[in-house]
Amino acid sequence: MKILPSPCLVLGAALCLATATTALAQGNDLSVGRKMLMEDNPGELWIDQGKTLFMQKRGPKNVSLEQCDFGFGPGKLEGAAARLPRYFADTDRVEDLESRLLTCMTTLQGFDRKELIKKAISPAASSGSDMEALALYVTSRSNGMKVNVALNHQKEYDMYKAGEYLFYRRSGQTDFGCVQCHGEADKRIRLQDLVHMTSKQGAQEVASTWPAYRGAHYVVRTMQWRLNDCVWQMRLPDLKYATDYSIALTMFLNRQGNDAVMQAPGFKR
Numbered sequence: 001m002k003i004l005p006s007p008c009l010v011l012g013a014a015l016c017l018a019t020a021t022t023a024l025a026q027g028n029d030l031s032v033g034r035k036m037l038m039e040d041n042p043g044e045l046w047i048d049q050g051k052t053l054f055m056q057k058r059g060p061k062n063v064s065l066e067q068c069d070f071g072f073g074p075g076k077l078e079g080a081a082a083r084l085p086r087y088f089a090d091t092d093r094v095e096d097l098e099s100r101l102l103t104c105m106t107t108l109q110g111f112d113r114k115e116l117i118k119k120a121i122s123p124a125a126s127s128g129s130d131m132e133a134l135a136l137y138v139t140s141r142s143n144g145m146k147v148n149v150a151l152n153h154q155k156e157y158d159m160y161k162a163g164e165y166l167f168y169r170r171s172g173q174t175d176f177g178c179v180q181c182h183g184e185a186d187k188r189i190r191l192q193d194l195v196h197m198t199s200k201q202g203a204q205e206v207a208s209t210w211p212a213y214r215g216a217h218y219v220v221r222t223m224q225w226r227l228n229d230c231v232w233q234m235r236l237p238d239l240k241y242a243t244d245y246s247i248a249l250t251m252f253l254n255r256q257g258n259d260a261v262m263q264a265p266g267f268k269r
């Protein structure tokens with residue numbers, strides 16, 4: 001396959017990318033192009049931005065997020081994201097990364113929940129939202145560690161079972177279920193590979209690569225964005241940010257993806 005034709009060397013990276021994209025559009029193996037781009041992932045830039053936001057004293061209460069507990073105790077980030085979603089006693093809920101960030105940004109920093117949600121998903125080609133940068137920073141602190149979602153608490157188990165049910169359930173005017181697009185190997189829609197999530201490998205890819213840099217949008221995207229986009233493809237009502245529907249699906253997928261090695265940000269088309 002001609003992914004890197006010789007003009008690349010002469011004419012520089014931009015043209016090279018354009019040529020590679022054309023080659024891909026002609027029906028070659030899309031995953032090769034994706035791997036090529038992985039080596040120079042612009043999403044890395046958001047990690048530092050997220051770190052700055054995390055350490056900064058912000059919000060009406062003028063405090064940083066350093067006391068936020070992601071499950072291993074206040075401020076302990078190493079490996080914490082690899083264990084999410086999980087049950088939190090202080091809220092008596094199972095929370096995913098983004099709902100936990102919302103919890104800390106409202107309780108510790110005093111931000112308004114509705115305002116945070118309004119801005120959580122940034123417009124394409126923007127500099128991204130605080131939530132996107134924070135989610136990536138926190139996740140990056142689990143890089144190199146294994147996904148390890150447990151079902152110890154009854155509410156964790158119930159959330160997992162709800163996610164499993166929702167994954168297979170067909171609903172809406174098009175009668176679509178996640179499983180129809182993501183339940184078989186080698187499926188494509190338009191030119192996009194669909195991850196085969198009922199396989200261990202596919203679930204592991206999902207569990208270990210989000211938040212991810214989305215090439216088509218020039219920003220880092222989170223799992224909440226991804227699920228909302230799929231719900232839209234199913235012509236269901238918009239997914240409300242950080243609600244149980246999304247947490248349940250994330251719980252199901254991440255648990256299936258246990259033992260994958262975390263490597264955020266992923267790079268997606």
Ligand code: HEC
Pocket residue numbers: 167176177178179180181182189192193194195205206209226227230231233234249253268269
């Ligand atoms: C009509 C087909 C369709 C349905 C139904 C659908 N998706 Fe998707 N899904 C897609 C497409 C298209 C992509 C993006 C592929 C790309 O951009 O390369 C995607 C990507 C994803 C990803 C990211 C995979 C990765 O790259 O890591 C996740 C997670 C996901 N979907 C979950 C779901 C869930 C959960 C449901 C059910 C609520 C669902 N999808 C329903 C088409 C669908």
